[in-house]
Amino acid sequence: MNKKLYLLLIISGLHILLIVKIIYNMASGAEAQTPAAGEEKVLEWAAKDKRRFLHAVYRVGDLDRTIKFYTECLGMQVLRKRDIPEEKYSNAFLGFGPEESHFAVELTYNYGVDKYDIGTGFGHFAIASEDVYKLVENIRAKGGNITREPGPVKGGETVIAFVKDPDGYIFELIQRGPTPEPLCQVMLRVGDLDRAIKFYEKACGMKLLRKKDVPDYKYTIAMLGYDDEDKTTVLELTYNYGVTEYTKGNAYAQVAISTEDVYKSAAVVDLVTKELGGKITRQPGPIPGINTKITSFLDPDGWKVVLVDNADFLKELEKK
Template identity: 65%
Template structure:
């Protein structure tokens, strides 16, 4: 049935649950998933949580096509059923049914969060489920013109397939040409093989929750004194620089890849690469075709619980995972608007005993998009830990509506009023001393595209927007040059951006050829095996590159 113009889209986010009562049937391991529906004939399923046990985290979003009458109706309800995976059949753990009017308290584009008791099959209540809801315009999701409901991951998968299909059709003549001369070009044949293996055979995996969290109204509070549970992935910026004894030159090192095989990852060996030294031409050509994405931005905060509370209550973020690293006297929390294998997220770092950092004047702000920023500003206004820097209004000389707020540690956020995009956490702004020099570095070393530049002579600054795809679908880097200013104080608060790559060794070669400074030679992190490399740009801003396959494996 085609979508009517007056219809809306209802987004339901099944975030997590606490205190589930396992079924009476003995299970070797409690693994859970949830179903949600408005119409019983169309039920949508979350990913499987195999790590959280009685405290699972799904953080899956679902889109339903609804009418204004449904949204305003007193009896309009959404249903959820939680199941445990069994040997011969799955077991119902409990259900939740809630009236949508009790959840939606803001306008369109404003996320709302609530916690509901879970009713067991016996009729008793046991456990709590955390749910988010938001209303969006139909124009934001054209795929719903033909269907009544869809999971957000399925929707993104459809878009990615379309993009890959367009990209493949566009590259078809080039591939035919390269196949004729593959015997003479080791780099071309290997790059093509690596690209196809990593993009077509690897699918996003479920994100595990390593911490037991206590939640209310969709806001997560750390349990216990610090409430931080250890997770197996060591954050890359805390690892000391390590020299790799063996030199890995471009196109000389046989690579081993992990290929998705059913529900598991199996290792495959790539073809041996012919010996050859790196040249600027083939390295830079490889960078252009590398499978890269901005994974997360890292910065330090003085009170992890306070910051998590502010981001979840005021900005509507979800806690994705938390890890405590007592041997390094620090802890990390990952927050965002979608799973890490698909979205750009924030990594907060708390170092034991340090409650204040100098942000400096080099870091600018983070950008977050909302359908209605006035509602977000009102929420921040009522929060004692936040500060409003600029009230909502149009940009000077333009029609875009923006606002600026400040979090409890002094980090600034630009709120952009725009239609909902795949990446609500959409921008990181850094100031640089030479814009052309920085653009060249991020193009050559990082493989980013220059999306556009904007000069403002009246305010005496120029910005360059760079990224790995269209701004409405990808997080971007905003480089700002203020006339006549060549150096900035970077402070000690902001840390780095992490970017995914198919090969950290080739990435390091490209960085060196582009004039970047390698701060950590490429190679696996001791004790974990995830391959990374790190560098500084011409202004001293740090970037860490993480092997794509290793990153997905860590999340799985």
């Protein structure tokens, strides 16, 4: 064979191999990018979804006593109440407006259980009032436990006070102008604030509304939610310097948030828990006997969140 022809064939063969390799690498790269692109599409749902805080669930030792305190001292209304004797519990929903548009507390009484451990992780609920001084005097007159007298917050001007309900749950009273949602905060303590913020942003579609570090008192707080603090309920996360773990007790249970699609929302949570921690505790689907679709999960600090199908939730309210 002609030497020049031989060399030409070798060079041509090398060119072909190089082209094949380039095509293979491009294809492999596309395949490698496909899962990531798919994950991004899944994660986008949390930001697109229409969500709001529905209610916080916790246990009390005397349902009638707590209802009396919340209505007469704090100014809440009983929104609905039900007794389930076959499962030996009763619960009541209270708040400052209809559940269709307002945040509520769901009080659960388990037959025969009159005391619970709140633990060190749960912080408080908060109520916005146009006159905290007047509210505190009303609570005091009815025998309520005032744990911080009303006055400006340290280093600021906002007037606040703290009171404790009959079961030991703390309520912060915050003075502010008229608001559509007086039941305005749920505060939980976390061991890694940045991780928790990232989790609630990605898994729950919340926005970081503000973050404040208070080095003099060695803590940092972050407010997250779906609208401005003066318009809706927000989640307040607190990090105390150097504290990475808290006890949960058996009193506070969970917070419920609405979603337009529990299946898509669960897929988001599944991805985020793999990255940041936490776990799904109930796969998406209808609750037997009620048919309201839900999914539930724990955040990286072990706090439970339940996502509830909004259309099903509204149907449930129609039956009350």
